[in-house]
């Protein structure tokens with residue numbers, strides 16, 4: 001029996017150390033998986049979920065009632081300087097060098113457009 005075979009048959013192999021890079025790889029895979037599920041879920045518009053997004057996620061900066069906070073007042077009467085397309089653009093791309101984040105990784109173009117229409121005219125989107 002040569003040295004290699006003996007090592008190979010060792011009944012108690014040394015424990016494999018989990019390295020930092022394995023953890024990083026895991027994190028990257030989980031993030032990719034989350035994005036993939038978000039993209040799949042994004043194929044249909046779920047008004048309830050999008051309203052929650054607006055009031056909770058957007059609301060965390062723009063105020064739960066959208067009256068403004070860290071970010072400006074987003075109530076319909078205050079954003080009439082925007083049209084659906086410009087709002088959709090801001091939502092998808094964020095505003096560079098400000099805390100306004102891009103939502104592109106999380107919502108689809110259709111969803112961003114829904115949110116834009118909802119902000120401009122909440123009544124028609126009930």
Ligand code: HEC
Nearest residue numbers: 054057058061070071072087090091095098099100101103
């Ligand atoms: C992390 C904080 C934060 C979150 C979350 C956030 N925003 Fe913003 N948003 C801001 C800030 C700050 C500004 C103002 C940026 C500037 O100085 O121009 C802004 C600006 C905007 C504007 C431009 C307003 C105008 O009058 O031109 C729109 C529209 C907007 N946000 C929509 C949204 C929507 C919709 C969401 C949720 C999908 C959202 N924001 C989530 C911080 C945030």
